Amino acid sequence: MLKIGIPRALLFYEYYPFWRTFFEELDAEVLISQATTRNIVDQGVKTCVDEACLPVKIFHGHVIDLKDRVDYLFIPRFTSIAEGEYVCPKFGGLPDMIKNSIEGLPPVISTEINLRDSYRKVYGAISEIGGYFSSDKGKIQKAYKKAVQSYISSRNQFISGLPGWLGEKNSRIKLRGDFNHLNVGLLGHPYNIFDSYVNMNLIKKLSTSMVGIFTSEMMDEDSINNKAAELQKKMFWTFGRRIIGAAMCMLERKDIQGIIYVMSFGCGLDSFICDMVERRARASGIPFSVLVLDEHTGEAGINTRIEAFIDMIKWRSKNENYISTHG
Amino acid sequence: MKITFPHMGNTFIAAKVLMDSLGLDYIVPPPVSRRDLEIGVKYCPEMACIPLKINIGNFVQAIERGADTILMIGGFGPCRLGYYGEMHREILHDNGYNVDVIVLEVSRGEVREFLVKLKRLTGNSSYIRLINAIKNAVSVSSKVDELEKRTFITRPREKNKGDTDRIYNSFLEEVVKTKGYRNIQTLIQDTINRLLQIELVEGYKPLRIGIVGEIYSIIEPFTNMNLERTLGGMGIEVDRSLTVSKWISEHIVRKVLFLKKDDAFKKAAMPYLGAMIGGHAQETIGNSVLYSKDGYDGIIQLYPLTCMPEIVADSILPTVSRDKGIPVLTLVVDEMTGEEGFKTRLEAFTDLLESRRERCKIDNRAVLPRG
Numbered sequence: 218m219l220k221i222g223i224p225r226a227l228l229f230y231e232y233y234p235f236w237r238t239f240f241e242e243l244d245a246e247v248l249i250s251q252a253t254t255r256n257i258v259d260q261g262v263k264t265c266v267d268e269a270c271l272p273v274k275i276f277h278g279h280v281i282d283l284k285d286r287v288d289y290l291f292i293p294r295f296t297s298i299a300e301g302e303y304v305c306p307k308f309g310g311l312p313d314m315i316k317n318s319i320e321g322l323p324p325v326i327s328t329e330i331n332l333r334d335s336y337r338k339v340y341g342a343i344s345e346i347g348g349y350f351s352s353d354k355g356k357i358q359k360a361y362k363k364a365v366q367s368y369i370s371s372r373n374q375f376i377s378g379l380p381g382w383l384g385e386k387n388s389r390i391k392l393r394g395d396f397n398h399l400n401v402g403l404l405g406h407p408y409n410i411f412d413s414y415v416n417m418n419l420i421k422k423l424s425t426s427m428v429g430i431f432t433s434e435m436m437d438e439d440s441i442n443n444k445a446a447e448l449q450k451k452m453f454w455t456f457g458r459r460i461i462g463a464a465m466c467m468l469e470r471k472d473i474q475g476i477i478y479v480m481s482f483g484c485g486l487d488s489f490i491c492d493m494v495e496r497r498a499r500a501s502g503i504p505f506s507v508l509v510l511d512e513h514t515g516e517a518g519i520n521t522r523i524e525a526f527i528d529m530i531k532w533r534s535k536n537e538n539y540i541s542t543h544g
Numbered sequence: 545m546k547i548t549f550p551h552m553g554n555t556f557i558a559a560k561v562l563m564d565s566l567g568l569d570y571i572v573p574p575p576v577s578r579r580d581l582e583i584g585v586k587y588c589p590e591m592a593c594i595p596l597k598i599n600i601g602n603f604v605q606a607i608e609r610g611a612d613t614i615l616m617i618g619g620f621g622p623c624r625l626g627y628y629g630e631m632h633r634e635i636l637h638d639n640g641y642n643v644d645v646i647v648l649e650v651s652r653g654e655v656r657e658f659l660v661k662l663k664r665l666t667g668n669s670s671y672i673r674l675i676n677a678i679k680n681a682v683s684v685s686s687k688v689d690e691l692e693k694r695t696f697i698t699r700p701r702e703k704n705k706g707d708t709d710r711i712y713n714s715f716l717e718e719v720v721k722t723k724g725y726r727n728i729q730t731l732i733q734d735t736i737n738r739l740l741q742i743e744l745v746e747g748y749k750p751l752r753i754g755i756v757g758e759i760y761s762i763i764e765p766f767t768n769m770n771l772e773r774t775l776g777g778m779g780i781e782v783d784r785s786l787t788v789s790k791w792i793s794e795h796i797v798r799k800v801l802f803l804k805k806d807d808a809f810k811k812a813a814m815p816y817l818g819a820m821i822g823g824h825a826q827e828t829i830g831n832s833v834l835y836s837k838d839g840y841d842g843i844i845q846l847y848p849l850t851c852m853p854e855i856v857a858d859s860i861l862p863t864v865s866r867d868k869g870i871p872v873l874t875l876v877v878d879e880m881t882g883e884e885g886f887k888t889r890l891e892a893f894t895d896l897l898e899s900r901r902e903r904c905k906i907d908n909r910a911v912l913p914r915g
Contacts, residue, residue: 265859266855266858268849268850268858268876269855269859270850273855294818296820301620303620303622304622305622305852306622306623306822306825306852306856307855307856309819309820309856310817310821310825310856310857310860313816313818313856313860314856314859314860317859317860317862318859448630449633450627450629450630452627453621453626454621454622482591483591483849483850484591484850485591485593487591488589488590488591488592488593488850489631492588492631493634496634
């Protein structure tokens, strides 16, 4: 059985259920790198160019963790994942970055996935990827259909909580419940929100402080799309559109008292989207905080800022209707 | 209506001609300076790339001088430039500058919209006039490129140091005051003629460096600390892979006239970067390969901090450098870049190129052994 390796970084946090089903249907064994550790971060920082953002550096670390254990490495070239939209250019150049920075790689499957012109392009990409494991076109078709199913069901899992494949640490956390109706919106790229090493257990910290969490995955997709369509110019980054749309939805909900934006240092998309979210949050009077992550981020600093933020929204919700009788 | 537009090196000359030909009222922002950057840093998100910050500085200074409409180029990603117009609007409005931001979209299928917008802007002048104006702007910008190219040649070779810059500086002063296609074209031609008369050191063979990278930081001398002049002053000939006229013809003219893009760089980049990933990453890689084939001594890559496409190119360039045996220096610029640090690195790099050339002569080999 051929072993295919998927690094646990970047779009893993979006598409893992899809690829897992797809490859398993084609009788391949799927291996994923271990959850992010200090060592993986260090390895990544060492091999990657300095100017790249932390998630890309971490991706390098995960590739190093995986490369000697697999027959194929799966690093597709993501140029666009939706019609008329793009993802970050670094995803498009990722296979080239990896091939030029890391030595001793197994064969890399770096098929281009570019749906900018038409969704139908996905079939070409899928049959190219599937071709590595099977020459039976029908089988690849079937695997693809099953993979889509499992992707859809993985998205639906977010409504009830965090799905198990996001990692043990995440899935055991109770997201919402009887938290005195105190909720914050957690915005950012999925690989920053769900990698609990990178964000220093942010989700857990919030839930132990008795704060409920909403991420863009937990919001209704149609309302996100509708909200994002209100922008004067279409946001052409898929993740950017999702984040800004979710932010605009959150700002209208009465049950979300604050927004935390998790951003990686040097992220091109976040530099614009975070700014746009902040402007809108300020205009609607919702507390807003940004956590910028890089390889030097210290946990104590993050803790202080989260605590301060939570204290603030707690006081706010407690004292909002309080008018001093002393005049 | 008083229109203004962002600076990018000498692009303003072409923009001037375009608006003169269309009879539009405009204000050219003052040349990019520290003040633009200070204004930009104050208003823009910290991690935005430096062109956005300088743009905002340009606009604020133009507004102070009476501009009320901003003309900006658009795009549909994945580079951030495509969303600049929207950011400009939000930043300026939130800070109390009530200006119109008109974004000219030139992406696929938007050509008609581009012309229609331009037409509306000019109070319904005919399409023939529009096309003529664009033609004028393009021909001026390629003339400016010719002029700049000439300075690249004369600067390292001039007998009296400073001749080139004297002529070039007086040109920059004059051109701001000159109006109209014909006058500007004559001024540029006169300047080229004057440059041609500069006395050159005979037989001097300068080192040659190719400049690649993100277009704004390459073309705008403020962001790169006058890289071309500094190198020219050190007696080095430079060539710049991206020029204003190439940019205009790529982004506007070819799309309007449906011409095919020049793709020599694409073929050259193929083994290293197999796809278009936005920005000028493919150009950076491809042109580096082409420079090494042309026998250049070294390559300098320039890009603003956090520039997404160039980071990809940055991680591939070492392989190109190793394969082709050509040294590459990468310089990343942001508002914290200091001139002295910049210079030190340039000097170290040129020293390396110099001694490398000496060694090549002794060994009588074109390429040094690897490692």
